[in-house]
Amino acid sequence: MLSLTGTPERWNDTTVDACLRKVPGRVSRRLLEVIASISWTADLDRYSVHAMARMVRQQGGLRTILSTRGGAQDSLLVEGVGTLTDRLAAELGARVRTGHRVTRLVRDEHGVTVHTDSGTFRAARTIVTVPPPVAARIEHHPPLPADRAALERNTYMGSVYKAVAVFERPFWRDRGRAEFLVLDSPGRAVFDTGSPGGPGHLCTLVAGPEARALDDLGAEERRQALLAPLVPHLGPGVLKPVSWHEKAWHLDEHAGGGYVVLPEPGTTEGISPLPHTPLGPVHWAGTETADEHGGYLEGAIASGVRAAREVADALAAGVPR
Template sequence: MHDVIVVGAGYAGLCAARRLRTAGLDILVLEASNRVGGRTHTSHVAGNWAIDLGGQWIAPTHTHFTALANTYGATTFTSHEQGDNLLLTNTSRHRYTGQLPPLPPHITALLAAALWKLDRLTTRTLTTTQAQHLDSTTVATWLRRRLPTPHARRIAETVLGGELSVDVASVSMLALITAIRSTGGIRGGIEAETTGHLFTHGADGPAQSIAAELGDAIRLNTPVTSIHHTKDDVLVDGLRAKRVIVTIPPPLAGRIHYDPPMPAARDQLTQRMPMGSALKTFAVYDTPFWRTDGLSGLTLDLDGPTTFDVTRPKGPGLLCTLITGRAAQQMTELTTEERKAKTIRSLIRGYGPHAAHPTDWREKNWTEDPYCRGGYSAYYPPGVLTSIGPALRTPIGRIHWAGSETATQWAGYIEGAIRSGERAADEALHTEPKFKKREIPD
């Protein structure tokens, strides 16, 4: 019998297993797919240059991820920031510097005031009544009330929807506030993706290193279908352990058969907490030619994808695009070639005819990934967080929950996944009598 079985070998599962192994426990990690890393997934283009099809950013405030990267010698570089950013629509192209795109002064004032109000909400202690009101209000409704100008509202909807990987009409204001609070404020989330660092050899490098340490304790191509739990032990597809940590996204965790069944709140939560939608592409060029035009590679397209320069030092030019929410769902209905053509049209609007001819093209549609079914994370529709939200991380007997969604800091990020796995490992250590004398070395 194992001490703990961990379901999922993303960063949450790997860090939970690593922590438990360090404490001397017998652990087993069961991963449904043929690789580790979860919602990080590093691939390579010609010349063996890394591209991150999944999560990729690490910021100075990501202290747990930074410590992990340092432990395993994973090198990073500062993402390119020099030059002008671009704001695109189907009919216009504007260069700008700073975080806010060029707008008439009165619209800029409205947008700044709305963002200030949103940031203030993240720092306030809300009463139960206030929380329920915000949870019943969609982000789209809140923005309509505070941004009567359509252009300013579209910018806010594009930025906030991109952060959540879902259309703002589908998520509650309380969920947005909770997400922003977990990053330390609006600026924290934006800066993590616009001024953060990238991994030279890919963001799943530390995950691969942990997996190498765990060795045979990880079983790939092993989807979990059932968990039978009693007051004495758990059976995970017939494998016995004292405790189990489930780290897969909530909607997928809800597909596991539990015996006895989950309490109503937990069961309903996994039914009402869907995954966001994200499509990520990479256009590869011989050089980052846009830099010679004084452009940063950051483009906010109100009718298309958001674009980032993710070129590795001395590597080929890499433009990464992110398409989220309803736009990603619509793109899924197209063929690969149609998706490529539509995305390149946006790149041409921003960077000219040179962008029409990438030397390579890669994409990852996370909504079609059978062991993720969306990205970047699951979200709370209106009314869910205040009613059954607490069930997200509350242990059920010998079953513990981890995964980026369960993090109280940096939820939806790799940093949050790491913290959640370590937290769940500590829960198992501190609540199982057999484990209580085990200590994790400093």
């Protein structure tokens, strides 16, 4: 039996795809492929077994990753994650400035100058929360040390497409549940993400190359391709959502994709959790730096708390002054 968390480092050259190709039985192979793809959004021929095993450990084990009740999918923010950040920003007021893309960070003995495409800011310390492959577009002066530069070079973001179909009511609950792993192409996961007493929400996730293939379809063709196979299970009503919201996260230049940073096979810099030793006045946060629950909001929050403490301690110690 394969012990995932004890996978030796020499498996860093073996891809998940190569491993799955040895699984006997087409359906079992495809099932594992879809589960792996949806869980980590990697291109499976570009994701090593060692990296996957380390990610499983960081995310609390396979049972936690795949479970709803008591697991990673246990809770839902009823009004959506955006409302959480919007309300936090409202409390902080004018101190939060959005729409300033950071292009360059210049470190000196007194702090850091943050150049954006619409102005310059001066700070004693700064926290970069952008995942390394996306942060690679930020220039540094003096240049980054070799290990951080390699981290930005040898990692990539997964590809993921998410759609939510909204219905007046979750009509499928009259007969049962609406949770599917669809093995036909595109492989996908479908979840009932409606809140108690609210309208019906059916969420679809497609990941990896199959998510990118959806980019070539027109909006209507894509919606049909994703909803039509559900008709035998949920009835024809599933083809008539009152609204349809979709996003290809890999096409968002600021997110770069999702859910998390992935290392190129054979490289080690991007193996979870990512290093975060401050570089002078520059600190690093982001879900991928969390010791636990990397790739989730929980990891992002934990990393933010850790980085904020680092900054507070440095300022209290008068470093740098």
